[in-house]
Amino acid sequence: MRISELARAADVPVATVKFYLREGLLPEGELTSATQARYGEAHLERLRLVRALTGPAGLSLAAVRRVVDAIEDPPADVNELLGVATAAVDEPSPARDHRAVHALLERWGWQLQEKDCRSHDQLAAALQALDDAGYALEPGALDLYRRHMEEIAAVEVGGVPTSSPADAVRYVVLGTVLVEPLLLALRRMAHQELSVRRFGGTSAGRDGPAPDHPGPPTRDR
The missing domain is CATH 1.10.1660.10 (Multidrug-efflux Transporter Regulator; Chain: A; Domain 2)
Incomplete structure (x- = not known):
């Protein structure tokens, strides 16, 4: 064409x-x-x-170029694919002291690999932001998040295609940049639903249709 x-x-x-x-x-x-x-x-x-x-993913041209390079020149070792894909879409950030994150991983029984330290930096930054804001997680919340993330990751890693390294990188990259906003939206919707359950109020489908949504047609008797 x-x-x-x-x-x-x-x-x-x-x-x-x-x-x-x-x-x-x-x-x-x-x-x-x-x-x-x-x-x-x-x-x-x-x-x-x-x-x-x-x-939809909102990546910079530099990040897109890293994705394209990863797809065109994928690593031979399949075990390296996830790290390559994640590094491709992540914007470079300053290295942080993430020894506390390593201690968490050891307690959870997760492997420590140097290639994953970029994500360790991100978790360290997130935890530091919570501390700086004076926001304390509920006891056991971090362990709960970890368990649910493991379940989600098990589904996603299980779906990585084995047809070719390029297909695998493409799958992981798109899954990383396009599914994360989906997870965030679902989390917010769950907050809304549970807020209604705990604090009261109305929601469409629970106490009738939303005001701007007509109800189902009624049949003449």
């Missing part, structure tokens, strides 16, 4: 496709003349991936 057809199939402007080509986020097409090139399904798939990462 020509560049205009590629843009139409992906529902993006031609100028955007050309920009991604200049930035190296989209591979060059097969030249058919001095000014024309032909593109295939692989280009369409890559274009949709880049749009998902820059759009």
